[in-house]
Amino acid sequence: MASTTSPPRIVPSVLPADFSRLGEECRLLERAGVDRIQWDVMDGVFVPNMTMGPDVIASVRPLVDLGFEAHLMVMEPDRMLRHWVDAGCETVIVHAEATPHLHRTLDAVRELGARAGVAVNPATPLSAVEHVLDLVDLLLVMTVNPGWGGQSYLSSMEPKIAAARELIGRTGREIELEVDGGIGRGTIADAARAGATTFCAGSALFRERGRLAEEVDALRALAADAAPGSGQDPQPENPGREAA
Numbered sequence: 001m002a003s004t005t006s007p008p009r010i011v012p013s014v015l016p017a018d019f020s021r022l023g024e025e026c027r028l029l030e031r032a033g034v035d036r037i038q039w040d041v042m043d044g045v046f047v048p049n050m051t052m053g054p055d056v057i058a059s060v061r062p063l064v065d066l067g068f069e070a071h072l073m074v075m076e077p078d079r080m081l082r083h084w085v086d087a088g089c090e091t092v093i094v095h096a097e098a099t100p101h102l103h104r105t106l107d108a109v110r111e112l113g114a115r116a117g118v119a120v121n122p123a124t125p126l127s128a129v130e131h132v133l134d135l136v137d138l139l140l141v142m143t144v145n146p147g148w149g150g151q152s153y154l155s156s157m158e159p160k161i162a163a164a165r166e167l168i169g170r171t172g173r174e175i176e177l178e179v180d181g182g183i184g185r186g187t188i189a190d191a192a193r194a195g196a197t198t199f200c201a202g203s204a205l206f207r208e209r210g211r212l213a214e215e216v217d218a219l220r221a222l223a224a225d226a227a228p229g230s231g232q233d234p235q236p237e238n239p240g241r242e243a244a
């Protein structure tokens with residue numbers, strides 16, 4: 001279970017992968033030492049893009065030993081929850097904006113024996129999830145508006161990431177705090193400094209196919225060095241104090 005003292009997790013999104021060679025691409029990610037794989041499921045309604053169904057995930061399942069998380073960017077996620085779990089996803093992330101009965105939906109994910117995750121889009125306040133945190137194992141703060149890979153990281157989400165870290169701290173529960181969107185060498189440290197411990201990256205990894213393990217290591221090191229309490233990234237002693 002993650003906390004800010006946990007080593008950072010690097011979770012590639014396969015959105016930018018070559019879908020004609022998805023199994024090989026996932027094996028490449030496994031060999032590069034990623035922590036698990038995120039499947040960006042899109043229905044063309046909740047987000048203006050469509051991607052894969054459970055059968056695609058199931059076809060890759062036997063090829064790698066990595067954990068799978070289904071990031072459901074779909075309306076009415078309840079309708080197919082079992083299919084994602086049966087396809088081999090041990091974590092199912094639903095969007096707070098996609099169901100009128102979020103508490104019931106998260107409970108249904110747990111009833112299926114999966115880890116329950118909840119995601120919030122940039123405009124969605126954390127108040128949308130504060131009453132369901134007892135049901136979640138993972139909170140995903142989107143740092144782009146979902147639908148496409150390769151978008152720019154929204155640094156305006158950092159206060160929200162920090163507030164999410166605070167909120168999780170007050171629950172006393174080990175809830176993973178993940179960020180997703182525009183994560184790469186230039187942004188991961190800021191997200192880690194704000195309190196994120198799990199980092200979903202798509203473009204930043206797939207554009208480095210030739211040196212993927214090094215890129216995974218580099219991202220993990222940047223996040224570890226920037227994490228609060230790492231000692232590597234001294235915070236100003238007293239930001240308000242005049243320089244000596």
Ligand code: DX5
Nearest residue numbers: 013147148149150182202203
């Ligand atoms: C929402 C998707 C993307 C993807 C990562 O659009 O969830 O955020 O995972 O995309 P990159 O890392 O390319 O921004």
